[in-house]
Amino acid sequence: MSFIFEVLAEGFRHLVDFGPNLRSILWLTLAVSLSATIIGSSIGVPAGVWLAQARFRGRLAVVTFVNVGMGLPPVLAGLFVLLLLWGEGPLGGLDLLFTPTAMVIVQSMLALPIALGITLGAVSGLSPAATEQLRALRLPFSGRLRILISEVRVGVLVAVAAAFGRVIAEVGAVLIVGGNISGETRVLTTAIVQETRQARFGAAIALGIVLLVLSTIVNGGLAWLQARGDGDG
Amino acid sequence: MVDGFEFTALTFPRDGAVLDALDISVGATESVALFGPNGGGKSSLLRVIAGTAPRTEPRAEVAYLPQIPYLFRGAVASNLTLGLDEEESDQARRLAEEFAVARLLGKPSDEISVGETQRVCLARTLASSAPLVLLDEPLSPINAASRMEIGSIITRCTSGRGLLWATHSLREVRAFADRLIVLDDGVILQEGPVEQVLNSPVDARVASIFGSP
Known part of the structure; x- marks a missing residue:
């Protein structure tokens, strides 16, 4: 047990010595994760609302595809984006591989099905009376979208929080397309892997604590929004 | 002015109530009541016709109020004018006065009673300029003392338009309908002018429906 305590103590010492390197890792983590959450949710939430209401041949296949996407292994997503952005790949000319942009692309791919699937479930769970009244009003999609997001606001916030949780904790995909380049594409999770591989457990623990705190702050903000939404009627 | 509304081969193969390829018509300015036991197919x-059932599209330009009134999250006022243009919204606010719910417009929608919710929904539905109005048991959630008064406002607001509505009350049928359609198990058992149908049921089944709807 003493080994564990020694590592933890070293981790907290690292936290006190919060250097510029850790600061840049922290900001990049926040920028990439929030960007991917915003992009994935901006597409996934409206798509989830639409899919919950749409009736078309092949809908079940689309829902199944979304469910598979919710559990998509990040390394597979990373490999797919790597092939797209590789020099000889279809988007190789954009020269995005091993950049934060590539990391945002792959994490958006991971966030999207989470936001979509949870929103789909929330809208599908609306009361029949609400659904019938909404259909009766014959509103355009933008009007229905606004009402439905408001009706299932808690579900939408859960969707956004889950999407954020998925991307901020993710390591495989960003490692593949970002390359974990110090000062350029290193984020908290890849930095933890790096420190662990080199047996610098104290530093890894410190990074893990920062990751937890960051996640808690963002999710706390979403919970506050949720409580505020519940309170205003 | 439309000539009237003809709906043919209406089917609804779900929810237990199977409509048996019904043909019905509503005159351009006619009030037609649908009467029958629960599960007989009135709501279906x-x-x-409204196009809210799965895999259906509206059969005409209609204003439709479902059986269970529902207001979305937000102020009552924003629900009152939902889906209405400016002119219709003004009319909805006038109707809210008549339905005695104008004082509630600033309240959150989840803080008013079911009866008040129905009055708000009625004001919105009747304010629509659609030539055909569909109301599913519009007076059921209203307190008994006010039903005839609200029914009279509905009649006035739909004069010059078609009205097709479901009810369980023969009193309401007599007061507000021009024509009556008796429906059970998705089949039209009898239809015609109200007094004619009520005074001369075609068979014992219709008579028993009038006896205990």
């Missing part, structure tokens, strides 16, 4: 018929 309205939903199919």
Whole structure:
């Protein structure tokens, strides 16, 4: 047990010595994760609302595809984006591989099905009376979208929080397309892997604590929004 | 002015109430009541015409109020004018006065009673300029003392338009309908002018429905 305590103590010492390197890792983590959450949710939430209401041949296949996407292994997503952005790949000319942009692309791919699937479930769970009244009003999609997001606001916030949780904790995909380049594409999770591989457990623990705190702050903000939404009627 | 509304081969193969390829018509300025036991197909018929049933499209330009009134999150005022243009919204606010719910407009929608919710929904539905109005048991959630008064406002607001509505009350049928359709098990058992149908049921089944709807 003493080994564990020694590592933890070293981790907290690292936290006190919060250097510029850790600061840049922290900001990049926040920028990439929030960007991917915003992009994935901006597409996934409206798509989830639409899919919950749409009736078309092949809908079940689309829902199944979304469910598979919710559990998509990040390394597979990373490999797919790597092939797209590789020099000889279809988007190789954009020269995005091993950049934060590539990391945002792959994490958006991971966030999207989470936001979509949870929103789909929330809208599908609306009361029949609400659904019938909404259909009766014959509103355009933008009007229905606004009402439905408001009706299932808690579900939408859960969707956004889950999407954020998925991307901020993710390591495989960003490692593949970002390359974990110090000062350029290193984020908290890849930095933890790096420190662990080199047996610098104290530093890894410190990074893990920062990751937890960051996640808690963002999710706390979403919970506050949720409580505020519940309170205003 | 439209000539009237003809709906043919109405089917709804779900929810237990199967409409048996019904044909019905509503005159351009006629009030037609749908009467029959629970599960007989009244709501299904309205939903199919309104296009809210699964895999259906509206059969005409309609204003439709479902059986269970529902207001979305937000102020009552924003629900009152939902889906209405400016002119219709003004009319909805006037109707809210008549329905005695104008004082509630600033309240959150989840803080008013079911009866008040129905009055708000009625004001919105009747304010629509659609030539055909569909109301599913519009007076059921209203307190008994006010039903005839609200029914009179509905009649006035739909004069010059078609009205197709479901009810369980023969008193309401007598007061507000021009024509009556008796529906059970998705089949029209009898239809015609109200007094004619009520005074001369075609068979014992219709008579028993009038006896205990």
